[in-house]
Amino acid sequence: xxxxxxxxxxxxxQQFGPTAAxxxxxxxxxxxPGEVVAVIGPSGVGKTTLLRMIGGLETGYQGQxxxxxxxxxxxxxxxxxxxxxxxLPWLTVAANLRAVRPDMSLPQIDALLNRVGLAGTAGAYPxxxxxxxxxxxxxxxxxxxxxxxxxxxxxxxxxxxxAVLDLRAVCLSVFDEHRxxxxxxxxxxxxxxCLADRVIILGARPAVIMADVPLSPAAKQRTASxxxxxxxxxxxxxxxxxxxxx
Amino acid sequence: xxxxxxxxxxxxxPTGAWLEWLSLPLxxxxxxxxxxxxxxRFLPSPVLVAGQIVELSAQGHLLTDFARTxxxxxLGFAAAMLLGTILGLALGRNSALDRLFGPWxxxxxxxxxxxxxILCYIGMGLTEVALILAVVINKTPLVxxxxxxGVRSFQPDYDELAEVFRLPxxxxxxxxxxxxxxxxxxxxxxxxxxxxxxxxxxxxxLGSDGGVGFRIGIFFxxxxxxxILSYTTVFVALVMIVEHGVLRPVERRVVRxxxxxx
Numbered sequence: 001x002x003x004x005x006x007x008x009x010x011x012x013x014q015q016f017g018p019t020a021a022x023x024x025x026x027x028x029x030x031x032x033p034g035e036v037v038a039v040i041g042p043s044g045v046g047k048t049t050l051l052r053m054i055g056g057l058e059t060g061y062q063g064q065x066x067x068x069x070x071x072x073x074x075x076x077x078x079x080x081x082x083x084x085x086x087x088l089p090w091l092t093v094a095a096n097l098r099a100v101r102p103d104m105s106l107p108q109i110d111a112l113l114n115r116v117g118l119a120g121t122a123g124a125y126p127x128x129x130x131x132x133x134x135x136x137x138x139x140x141x142x143x144x145x146x147x148x149x150x151x152x153x154x155x156x157x158x159x160x161x162x163a164v165l166d167l168r169a170v171c172l173s174v175f176d177e178h179r180x181x182x183x184x185x186x187x188x189x190x191x192x193x194c195l196a197d198r199v200i201i202l203g204a205r206p207a208v209i210m211a212d213v214p215l216s217p218a219a220k221q222r223t224a225s226x227x228x229x230x231x232x233x234x235x236x237x238x239x240x241x242x243x244x245x246x
Numbered sequence: 247x248x249x250x251x252x253x254x255x256x257x258x259x260p261t262g263a264w265l266e267w268l269s270l271p272l273x274x275x276x277x278x279x280x281x282x283x284x285x286x287r288f289l290p291s292p293v294l295v296a297g298q299i300v301e302l303s304a305q306g307h308l309l310t311d312f313a314r315t316x317x318x319x320x321l322g323f324a325a326a327m328l329l330g331t332i333l334g335l336a337l338g339r340n341s342a343l344d345r346l347f348g349p350w351x352x353x354x355x356x357x358x359x360x361x362x363x364i365l366c367y368i369g370m371g372l373t374e375v376a377l378i379l380a381v382v383i384n385k386t387p388l389v390x391x392x393x394x395x396g397v398r399s400f401q402p403d404y405d406e407l408a409e410v411f412r413l414p415x416x417x418x419x420x421x422x423x424x425x426x427x428x429x430x431x432x433x434x435x436x437x438x439x440x441x442x443x444x445x446x447x448x449x450x451x452l453g454s455d456g457g458v459g460f461r462i463g464i465f466f467x468x469x470x471x472x473x474i475l476s477y478t479t480v481f482v483a484l485v486m487i488v489e490h491g492v493l494r495p496v497e498r499r500v501v502r503x504x505x506x507x508x
Binding site (some may be wrong): 055056059077078080082084086088089090091099100101125127145 | 262403404406407409411412413417421422425503504
């Protein structure tokens with residue numbers, strides 16, 4: 001199975017408008033193929049902007065981002081999960097998937113939906129899905145575009161604790177199956193402690209990497225006490241972030 | 247499994263929907279009552295008008311006149327919708343074009359329909375082309391304005407979605423832009439059709455050699471109220487058929503994804 005691509009970021013400067021304070025000064029980050037990296041930090045530090053830069057949605061920066069040696073606009077499109085799901089409300093669940101992968105057959109769609117816990121929903125409209133189901137569909141859409149590179153922007157925000165646990169389990173199983181390179185943006189150290197191989201803590205303005213914390217054991221082998229220990233370690237390593245109860 | 251649809255989606259028919267079926271018979275009954283009370287040749291009863299409709303149909307005038315008016319209205323409507331949609335899209339997406347040509351649209355919106363018709367007739371003679379062109383000039387600014395508003399209301403989030411997943415232009419248009427635009431297209435079609443019917447009739451009275459407006463003009467010269475009401479009744483029936491047989495089903499299909507019924 002093809003493992004995810006390597007990411008090499010060297011951002012020299014990123015600012016919105018000539019008079020605004022720069023969001024990023026010099027920031028360098030290298031991500032190994034198949035690595036799951038969580039980016040955490042306080043609101044407004046630039047986590048989502050960083051993700052959008054990797055996804056090719058932000059282009060007005062100085063520096064270079066390479067995905068397996070290619071700039072974002074030349075690399076295959078990433079599997080992007082937006083914070084607000086951005087499902088197309090006028091299309092059914094199956095049509096939302098076909099919108100980004102028109103060659104998917106119905107059995108493939110059913111298999112993918114089954115994979116993310118949405119069996120039997122192919123004909124439903126997004127308004128008929130709960131918040132957790134909509135997020136699963138967002139993840140399924142990302143997987144069907146590109147299971148090798150997943151860019152996840154706060155994929156668990158606004159979900160109840162049970163739904164967060166369910167969706168984390170789905171993510172773990174997807175990571176295990178496809179071995180993608182993943183950038184997971186989150187406010188919550190617990191997300192990182194459950195899913196990531198490594199945590200990048202962003203802080204200050206312009207944003208810098210305050211801490212780069214490798215996490216072990218491997219995510220799928222972690223017990224609840226491992227997760228608690230890793231959360232404490234993440235909190236101790238960086239600036240204050242607001243942990244959520246989940 | 248999908249969660250239960252919201253209560254609004256479960257509502258099968260709004261309360262008192264049967265009142266809509268009672269509406270037109272009530273109007274006919276009131277008309278009949280007034281005709282009986284007035285007992286005047288200037289207010290013929292619906293029964294008399296119905297008889298006249300049958301007679302005119304048998305003579306062949308009615309069908310021929312409606313065919314001509316319908317053809318003119320549909321041609322003008324289709325041309326105005328096509329042109330207005332293209333220009334509305336251009337002005338909605340390009341602010342420089344909008345600044346340059348926006349005032350033209352405003353002028354177009356405020357041009358009296360009758361002035362446009364007279365100018366077209368003077369310039370091109372009393373021809374079919376002049377009549378249809380006058381309809382298009384009158385209707386197009388309204389379509390442009392509606393479509394431009396629709397384009398301005400596009401969700402940038404969906405544009406980003408298309409961008410990050412590299413959707414080709416045709417698929418963006420079909421899956422992202424058209425669904426957002428369709429409610430505005432429907433509004434433009436509905437208001438536009440209502441406007442086109444009326445102005446075609448006025449233009450036909452002003453200068454044509456056939457059609458509903460032309461015939462009503464002749465009835466007017468003879469103060470033939472029964473003839474005028476016969477044509478008007480058939481005309482209103484035709485508009486209702488288009489509304490219930492075409493526009494509403496199309497609208498229901500376009501917005502079926504919404505939880506609230508149209």
